[in-house]
Amino acid sequence: MNTKVNFAGIEMKNPVTVCSGTFGYGREFSQFFDLGKLGAVITKGTSLKPKSGNKPPRICETASGMLNSIGLQNPGVEYFAQNDLPFLRKFDTKIIVNACGSSVDEYVELCKILNSLDIDGVELNLSCPNVKEGCMAFGNTYEGVKNVTSAVRKVLEKPLIVKLTPNVTSIAEIAKGVEDGGADAVSLINTLLGMKIDVNTRKPVLANNTGGLSGPAIKPIAVRMVYQVSKAVKIPIMGMGGIMNGEDAIEFMLAGAKTISIGAGNFVDPYTSIKTIEEIEEYMKKYNIENIVDIVGKVEMN
Numbered sequence: 001m002n003t004k005v006n007f008a009g010i011e012m013k014n015p016v017t018v019c020s021g022t023f024g025y026g027r028e029f030s031q032f033f034d035l036g037k038l039g040a041v042i043t044k045g046t047s048l049k050p051k052s053g054n055k056p057p058r059i060c061e062t063a064s065g066m067l068n069s070i071g072l073q074n075p076g077v078e079y080f081a082q083n084d085l086p087f088l089r090k091f092d093t094k095i096i097v098n099a100c101g102s103s104v105d106e107y108v109e110l111c112k113i114l115n116s117l118d119i120d121g122v123e124l125n126l127s128c129p130n131v132k133e134g135c136m137a138f139g140n141t142y143e144g145v146k147n148v149t150s151a152v153r154k155v156l157e158k159p160l161i162v163k164l165t166p167n168v169t170s171i172a173e174i175a176k177g178v179e180d181g182g183a184d185a186v187s188l189i190n191t192l193l194g195m196k197i198d199v200n201t202r203k204p205v206l207a208n209n210t211g212g213l214s215g216p217a218i219k220p221i222a223v224r225m226v227y228q229v230s231k232a233v234k235i236p237i238m239g240m241g242g243i244m245n246g247e248d249a250i251e252f253m254l255a256g257a258k259t260i261s262i263g264a265g266n267f268v269d270p271y272t273s274i275k276t277i278e279e280i281e282e283y284m285k286k287y288n289i290e291n292i293v294d295i296v297g298k299v300e301m302n
């Protein structure tokens, strides 16, 4: 039985990764399990300079999900390189840095620094709904996505994955911008813009008023978008959005995702990603699947 996947040139021992912003830089989770069991770790969104993020409250629960408006709080790339990367490198897993910026120049500068680090790939976050200026401005048009992708492609010497927002009319068109800009892969979905109101105070629960919805509530939308993107582009897809177990992961892979990522599920149970790897293996045994990549895109439409 072979769970290995080559994703955008990154050799992963299995197709399971953890979503940016839901796993920090791995320290807390390393108390529960060996991070080397994961196909890859995707870091918290990291920017050129440190960012303090939005005011609290920044998260709240919703039916089958949660809203967050963290606003890309992070210590900046220099701190990451000195403190978090050496820690992550102790584990036998691949390291993908989620990169965020508020202008094309900032993304380019950041990626020049990332070139010099011992990391395996970069996931460009063009899709955060929680910062006023910045990534959303690039992420929701074909031209915007293509421009920033090609500018980064010119300087970045690592595998390039571009992460999409679902807050658009045609996800397939945006994914085409990623492919035409020269990226190696596309990942989707980021959170859906939402809002929750406290009826007693009549105020939104989040200090930022709105936030990004994630968790099982968004899974059917994410599966549909992965399917549509798989029909529109040839580059491989990393699927995410509400994955809680192996069955969910297989659903994304059948829809067309070559790898998958676990986000909010890490908050419900820190072992979610590990259990998902085990359940994928059980599925492979049950259906006599020799190579996990053989099921990618194998949904049989009605």
Ligand SMILES: Cc1cc2nc3c(=O)[nH]c(=O)nc-3n(C[C@H](O)[C@H](O)[C@H](O)COP(=O)(O)O)c2cc1C
Pocket (backbone or CB within 6 Å): 019, 020, 021, 022, 044, 045, 046, 068, 070, 072, 098, 125, 128, 163, 189, 190, 191, 213, 214, 215, 216, 218, 240, 241, 242, 243, 261, 262, 263, 264, 265
């Ligand atoms: C608390 C929190 C913080 C997040 N921070 C980031 C981030 O820094 N960069 C990014 O690209 N996505 C970020 N995301 C989005 C996730 O990576 C993922 O795309 C989304 O939550 C959907 O997956 P899920 O339903 O499994 O959580 C964040 C999500 C949550 C819940």
